[in-house]
Structures are given as structure tokens and as C-alpha cells.
Amino acid sequence: MSERLVIRGGRVIDPARRLDEIADVLVEDGQIVEVARGVAGDGAREIDARGLVVAPGFVDVHTHLRDPGLEYKEDIASGTRAAARGGFTTVCAMPNTQPAMDNRATVEYVLRKAAGEAIVRVLPIGAVSKDRAGRALAELGDLAETGCIGFSDDGAPVGDATLMRRALEYASAFGLPVIDHCEEPSLSHDAVMHEGWVATRLGLRGAPAAAESSMVERDVALAAATGGHVHIAHVSTRAAVDAVRRAKARGVQVTAEVTPHHLTLTDETVAFGARGGDALLYDTDAKVNPPLRPQDDVDACIDGLADGTIDCVATDHAPHALIEKLCEFDEAAFGISGLETAFGLCMRLVHAGRLDLATLVERMTIGPVRALGLDRAVPGIGTLATGAPADVVLVDPDAQWLVEPERFASKGKNTPLAGVTLRGAVIATIAAGRLVFESEAELV
Amino acid sequence: MTTIRTPEPRPAEPAAPAIAPSPDETAWRRRHLLDLDDFGAEEIELLMTTTDAMKEVLAREVPRVPALRGSTIITLFYENSTRTRSSFELAGKVLGADVINVAASSSSVTKGESLVDTVKTLQAIGADVIIMRHGRSGAPYLAARHAVCSIVNAGDGLHAHPTQALLDLYTMRARLGDVRGRKVVIVGDVLHSRVARSDMWLLTSLGAEVVVCAPPTLIPQGLAGAGEGQLPPVRVETDLDVAVRDADVVMALRMQNERMTGGFVPGVREYSRLYQVNAGRLARAKPAAFVMHPGPMNEGIEISHEVAHGLQSQVEEQVANGVAVRMAVLWLITRVGGRSRT
Ligand SMILES: [Zn+2]
Ligand SMILES: [Zn+2]
Numbered sequence: 193m194s195e196r197l198v199i200r201g202g203r204v205i206d207p208a209r210r211l212d213e214i215a216d217v218l219v220e221d222g223q224i225v226e227v228a229r230g231v232a233g234d235g236a237r238e239i240d241a242r243g244l245v246v247a248p249g250f251v252d253v254h255t256h257l258r259d260p261g262l263e264y265k266e267d268i269a270s271g272t273r274a275a276a277r278g279g280f281t282t283v284c285a286m287p288n289t290q291p292a293m294d295n296r297a298t299v300e301y302v303l304r305k306a307a308g309e310a311i312v313r314v315l316p317i318g319a320v321s322k323d324r325a326g327r328a329l330a331e332l333g334d335l336a337e338t339g340c341i342g343f344s345d346d347g348a349p350v351g352d353a354t355l356m357r358r359a360l361e362y363a364s365a366f367g368l369p370v371i372d373h374c375e376e377p378s379l380s381h382d383a384v385m386h387e388g389w390v391a392t393r394l395g396l397r398g399a400p401a402a403a404e405s406s407m408v409e410r411d412v413a414l415a416a417a418t419g420g421h422v423h424i425a426h427v428s429t430r431a432a433v434d435a436v437r438r439a440k441a442r443g444v445q446v447t448a449e450v451t452p453h454h455l456t457l458t459d460e461t462v463a464f465g466a467r468g469g470d471a472l473l474y475d476t477d478a479k480v481n482p483p484l485r486p487q488d489d490v491d492a493c494i495d496g497l498a499d500g501t502i503d504c505v506a507t508d509h510a511p512h513a514l515i516e517k518l519c520e521f522d523e524a525a526f527g528i529s530g531l532e533t534a535f536g537l538c539m540r541l542v543h544a545g546r547l548d549l550a551t552l553v554e555r556m557t558i559g560p561v562r563a564l565g566l567d568r569a570v571p572g573i574g575t576l577a578t579g580a581p582a583d584v585v586l587v588d589p590d591a592q593w594l595v596e597p598e599r600f601a602s603k604g605k606n607t608p609l610a611g612v613t614l615r616g617a618v619i620a621t622i623a624a625g626r627l628v629f630e631s632e633a634e635l636v
Numbered sequence: 637m638t639t640i641r642t643p644e645p646r647p648a649e650p651a652a653p654a655i656a657p658s659p660d661e662t663a664w665r666r667r668h669l670l671d672l673d674d675f676g677a678e679e680i681e682l683l684m685t686t687t688d689a690m691k692e693v694l695a696r697e698v699p700r701v702p703a704l705r706g707s708t709i710i711t712l713f714y715e716n717s718t719r720t721r722s723s724f725e726l727a728g729k730v731l732g733a734d735v736i737n738v739a740a741s742s743s744s745v746t747k748g749e750s751l752v753d754t755v756k757t758l759q760a761i762g763a764d765v766i767i768m769r770h771g772r773s774g775a776p777y778l779a780a781r782h783a784v785c786s787i788v789n790a791g792d793g794l795h796a797h798p799t800q801a802l803l804d805l806y807t808m809r810a811r812l813g814d815v816r817g818r819k820v821v822i823v824g825d826v827l828h829s830r831v832a833r834s835d836m837w838l839l840t841s842l843g844a845e846v847v848v849c850a851p852p853t854l855i856p857q858g859l860a861g862a863g864e865g866q867l868p869p870v871r872v873e874t875d876l877d878v879a880v881r882d883a884d885v886v887m888a889l890r891m892q893n894e895r896m897t898g899g900f901v902p903g904v905r906e907y908s909r910l911y912q913v914n915a916g917r918l919a920r921a922k923p924a925a926f927v928m929h930p931g932p933m934n935e936g937i938e939i940s941h942e943v944a945h946g947l948q949s950q951v952e953e954q955v956a957n958g959v960a961v962r963m964a965v966l967w968l969i970t971r972v973g974g975r976s977r978t
Contacts, residue, residue, distance in 0.1 A: 389858030395773035395795025474774035
């Protein structure tokens with residue numbers, strides 16, 4: 193399966209080892225053998241990386257693969273192909289499948305299917321509660337043994353505070369985090385976007401920022417009280433970033449992620465689209481949960497990512513069928529198909545001078561690995577250290593490309609970025625020593 | 637959709653002259669009427685003068701003109717509203733169009749047919765104009781994106797009700813001449829009112845001073861302090877006694893029962909004590925001030941019985957002007973749209 197490869201002459205950024213220099217990367221038997229100048233190829237397949245950045249493969253800790261049960265939206269084959277196109281070599285599969293990944297058998301099904309069909313690594317996340325119903329704990333011990341790297345009822349919050357407390361306590365026995373989608377339902381019910389002038393303009397029901405931040409505050413308090421590890425999914429508000437920052441300063445075991453869209457798009461995208469304009473669009477492809485927020489929240493998320501308050505970028509890749517978005521805004525499904533645009537979208541921050549490239553790479557590689565402790569399951573993941581899995585991405589930070597959803601590998605064509613030009617492209621992805629994606633896109 | 641009623645046979649066409657020519661139809665470029673948030677003064681003026689011409693038609697002995705003969709207008713109502721639907725239906729018939737009423741179910745999703753499919757079906761059977769009432773904000777925008785025929789928004793969710801705002805404006809101008817510098821107070825459930833949203837856009841764009849008055853729980857987020865161009869520049873006042881001072885027009889909005897049970901206000905008694913438009917409060921407005929209401933009224937709640945039927949009430953004029961305004965809208969958009977005519 194795996195090849196002997198040498199990736200020549202790229203700018204190697206390996207944040208785990210604070211490495212940022214021109215070097216060659218030698219890969220053999222699915223492992224990194226050497227990162228150095230002038231590596232002897234000895235008949236290895238050569239990849240010319242001059243002018244490109246070579247980094248550890250990206251790690252997405254929040255991916256909805258929809259498999260089993262919702263394969264019309266996405267499946268393990270299509271979802272991992274989308275990941276490869278996006279430069280991701282590891283995706284953590286969210287358990288809101290049908291049936292939910294709340295039991296050993298379903299998780300084993302996912303792992304078995306991934307072994308046969310996935311082209312990048314799939315790490316499962318188990319449900320917190322049985323049927324994700326928010327009432328009784330799922331068998332977290334079984335799930336941990338099966339290979340789950342954390343627990344989440346994502347799609348919904350763990351609404352009941354006592355259940356959250358018990359989950360944090362119980363999961364700490366396995367050293368695994370509880371990943372919470374923070375949204376106080378009694379504040380956000382019926383909401384389809386962020387509450388503010390844009391929602392008022394559109395006549396749409398909005399959720400206040402406090403719906404997110406009040407539950408982040410609760411989770412932080414429970415993590416502090418239990419000593420458990422809470423990971424806050426898709427932080428989107430200034431108040432939530434502040435809550436995480438204060439909690440980290442106090443030594444609470446809290447980590448957090450932010451999506452590319454919450455770092456770059458505002459709630460105005462719902463009204464006017466990602467390309468701007470005056471006409472009202474009611475863009476259902478910009479309908480996502482948590483909702484896109486105003487610029488002030490976006491700025492807080494960027495600052496939080498830059499200063500390390502937010503540990504990592506996670507896509508919350510949420511593919512849907514066309515028909516689920518081609519309808520009235522209120523009826524449309526929440527979610528953005530995000531794997532294939534994640535890097536290009538985040539590069540906006542680098543090009544705008546808000547984040548340096550090495551930090552972005554950190555937040556997409558070793559950042560998520562450390563946040564969720566993934567190196568316990570996969571030693572060396574997220575680095576280019578000798579002996580680490582040969583997961584490598586080649587990117588061109590300046591190449592421009594047009595987002596054409598019809599060319600996505602994902603079944604989910606639901607992105608508000610259709611027709612947008614992004615600057616920053618994935619050129620090739622190597623997963624476990626295998627070239628799983630090579631760009632043939634027209635780059636400018 | 638549930639029922640399609642066949643159109644009534646068209647009555648014998650009277651040999652009426654065409655309607656008075658509109659002053660400058662070239663100012664009109666719109667194929668759809670979705671909202672008024674991007675209307676210019678010139679377009680509004682054209683609508684108002686066209687409405688004058690339509691009033692003249694309606695005053696004739698036989699109020700029929702063949703202006704839209706051969707056109708098919710379909711009313712597609714996902715929410716019941718006999719008032720608005722009949723007003724549009726009459727407007728279309730006076731202009732000689734065939735009008736078909738489609739009563740759609742309240743939820744297209746549960747019926748299994750999408751809005752886009754419905755619109756395409758209605759086009760296929762020959763609709764030149766679809767007049768649409770829908771409970772979901774933005775639904776007419778979705779329809780317009782997939783339609784070759786014209787879409788007229790007859791009310792969408794909490795978002796907009798442009799023809800109601802136009803008839804409100806027409807009614808005000810009939811009394812005030814010009815609304816510039818006039819004080820219009822909109823009282824009540826602004827949060828859930830598409831009429832208020834369209835009124836605010838239209839009136840502020842013409843230079844009226846608009847004050848909205850409601851308990852803070854019924855004021856939309858961001859309305860106070862919105863940036864330029866984001867939302868209409870209105871003033872928010874929570875005390876009705878203060879708000880109505882020196883008003884030229886007081887418009888009461890319908891207070892629905894579900895808002896009481898939904899926890900927005902403690903109950904009917906307190907709401908009407910604090911926010912009812914009654915004679916005592918009206919006395920604080922200008923002596924010539926008048927009262928409007930988009931209907932249907934809850935007398936005794938948002939408006940007192942005596943004010944609703946008093947000399948200062950313009951509620952009946954609003955209803956009467958509705959037909960003329962809708963005739964004007966249909967006439968103007970079919971100049972541009974109406975695929976069968978091009
Ligand atoms: Zn979520
Ligand atoms: Zn998610």
C-alpha cells in the first residue's frame with residue numbers, strides 16, 4: 193500500500209518541533225523516516241515541493257461523516273475523500289449518526305467501514321448519552337475501549353447540567369474529554385441565525401450570544417468542580433472566548449475549537465452572501481449552528497485562536513443534500529460542508545496579517561492533537577517526527593482558486609463560498625505514506 | 637397545494653377606455669415586488685400617482701378596464717387571509733386578468749411538495765404573476781430566484797408586507813399631502829409585525845419621523861442604534877404617553893394572543909393598560925391626528941372601541957385604498973415581467 197516517497201525542497205513547517213526551514217521529507221512504510229536537507233532518495237518516488245509549504249497532515253476534530261444512516265448526505269468514502277482534498281489526514285467522526293454512535297457495535301461498524309473505504313484516518317467520537325437523548329449516560333467505558341477519543345452529543349448540547357457533571361466525572365476515568373456543543377436551548381429555541389440587526393432586517397428569529405456563552409460558563413464551572421476535561425466545540429462569540437480564556441488562566445481543564453467560517457464570515461453573509469451585495473439572499477448555505485456572528489465576535493475568535501485561548505481549528509463539516517438547503521430559510525438544515533475550503537478560508541487570516549502561517553499550521557495539526565490528547569491513540573500524530581505516521585500535506589499559501597461546490601468530493605455541496613476565490617490551496621495530501629490527493633485544479 | 641378553484645368566467649368586457657397613462661413608466665424596472673427596503677423616492681411617487689389613476693377607475697360606473705386582459709394571476713396563500721387575498725383578487729379582476737386562487741397548506745414540507753416545485757408548476761400552467769403569502773420570512777425571495785414570472789409578496793413571515801405599507805402611505809398622503817417631517821407613531825408588537833417593518837422602511841425613506849413604541853420585549857433587536865442602511869432610522873420609545881405627543885399619525889398593531897401566552901408580556905390587562913391607543917392618549921397627539929390599523933383589530937386590546945370607530949379612524953379608508961394600490965402594483969410589474977406578453 194504505502195510508497196517510498198521523498199518530498200523535495202519545500203518549506204517544512206512542523207510546529208510540534210518548532211521547525212520552519214527548507215528541507216526534504218523522506219517517507220517509507222507509512223512512516224516519517226527523515227526530515228533534512230539533501231535526503232538521499234535511492235529510487236524513492238520524488239515529489240517536487242519547491243515553492244510549497246510541507247506540513248503534518250491536518251487534523252479535524254469535528255467532522256460529520258453521516259455514516260451510518262445518513263449516507264445520502266455523506267459516507268465514509270466520500271467524506272474522507274473530501275478530507276484528503278482539504279489536506280486533512282485525520283478526521284474525528286461525530287456520533288450523531290443513525291443509529292447514534294452510542295454503543296460498541298455502531299462504533300465498530302464505523303471503524304470496520306473506515307478500514308475498508310476511508311482514505312484518511314477516522315477516529316470515532318462516542319455519544320455522551322444513550323440515543324443522544326440527553327438523559328442517561330451511554331456506556332462510555334465500552335466506547336473508550338472501542339477506540340473513541342472523546343464523547344459528544346454534538347448537534348445538541350448536553351442540556352442537563354447534572355448529566356454533564358456525571359459525564360465529566362465518568363469520562364475522566366478514561367482520560368477522555370467531553371466535547372460540548374454549547375447552546376442554552378431555552379434561549380435559542382426556534383432561532384435560525386444570530387440575533388441582531390441582520391435577523392431583524394430579514395425577519396428571522398435569532399439566538400443571542402448569551403445562549404452560547406452561558407453554557408460555556410456552566411461547563412467551565414463543572415469542569416472546575418469535577419476535574420474533568422471539557423472541550424468546547426465551535427466557539428463563536430466573544431463572551432465564550434473570554435470565558436475559556438479566564439478558565440484556562442485558573443487552570444481549569446478546558447480546551448476549545450473554532451471553525452473556519454466563524455473566523456471569516458459574519459451574520460451579514462446570511463442576508464447578502466459571501467460575495468456581498470445589496471440584494472437580500474436568505475442564503476440557506478450560510479445557515480449554520482452556532483450561527484455566523486457579527487464582526488466583533490469574529491475578531492474575538494481570531495484573537496483567541498492567535499493567542500492560544502482557542503486550541504485549534506475544526507471544520508464542523510456538516511454536509512447536507514441539495515433539497516435540504518433548497519427551501520425556505522426556516523426549513524433549511526443547519527450546516528456547512530467545510531472540509532474542502534477550510535485551509536483556503538483560514539488563509540484569509542494569514543493574508544490579512546491576523547495570524548502567522550506557522551500558527552495556523554499549529555492550530556490545524558499539533559494543536560488539535562494536544563487539545564484532545566489524540567497522540568495517546570496515535571503516537572506521533574500531528575508531527576513530522578521520525579517514526580510518526582507519514583501524514584503530510586503540501587500547500588501553496590498564495591495559489592488562488594475558485595470554490596466550485598460541484599467539484600467537491602463531499603456529497604454536501606452546501607457552502608456559502610460558491611463562486612468565491614480563495615487564496616491558499618492544498619496541492620497534495622499524503623496519508624499513512626500514500627498519496628491520497630493531488631491537485632489538478634486550475635490555480636492562479 | 638390543496639385546492640385549485642377554477643376562475644370565474646370573465647364578464648363581458650365593457651368598452652372602457654384604457655386607464656390614464658402613468659406619468660413615467662420608464663422609472664419602473666421591477667419584475668417582482670418583494671419588499672420596499674430598496675425603493676427610491678421616484679418609484680414610490682410613480683406607485684402613488686398610478687394608484688390615483690386606479691382610484692379613478694374604481695370610481696367609474698363599471699369599474700373594469702382590459703389593461704391586463706389575457707394575463708393570469710395566481711394567488712398562492714400558505715396562510716389564510718381573506719382580506720388580503722380578496723383585495724388582490726379584486727385588483728386583478730378590475731384590470732381584466734384571470735385570477736386563480738390557490739390555497740396552499742400551511743406547510744409545504746409536510747405536504748411533500750417544495751415551494752420551488754409549486755412555483756414551477758404554477759408557471760407551467762400559465763401564471764404571469766404569483767401573489768404569495770407565506771409564513772416563512774424570505775419565502776418570496778426563494779420563489780423569485782426560481783421564477784420566470786413575477787412574484788408579489790403579500791406578506792412573508794415576520795419580514796415584509798409591501799402592499800400594506802404602500803396602502804398605508806397612500807392613506808396618509810390623502811390626509812397629510814406629504815409625509816416628510818410628519819410624526820408617525822407605530823404602537824404594539826413590532827417584533828412580530830411584517831407590516832411595521834415595511835412601514836418603517838417606506839416612511840423613513842420619504843423623510844417621515846417614525847417612532848416605534850412597545851414594551852422592550854416586543855422591540856426587534858438592533859432596531860435602536862442600527863447603522864446607516866442596516867435598518868430604517870426610527871426612534872424607539874417604550875412609554876406610549878411620551879411617544880404620541882404631537883403625533884400626526886398613530887398606527888396600532890394587532891396584538892396576538894399567542895404573544896401573551898408566549899411570555900412577551902404579562903397579559904392582556906397590563907398590555908392594554910400600558911399600550912392601548914385610546915381617546916385619552918390620542919388627545920396628546922396633534923388635534924388633526926388620525927389613527928390607522930392594518931387589521932384585523934382586537935378592539936379593547938391594542939385599540940379602544942371608540943377610537944377604532946371614531947372620527948379620527950382611517951381604518952376603512954385603508955381597506956378601500958388597498959384595492960387601488962394593488963392594481964397599481966400589478967399594472968406596473970406586468971409592464972416589466974409577464975413572460976407571455978413579451
Ligand atoms: Zn455543534
Ligand atoms: Zn457539529
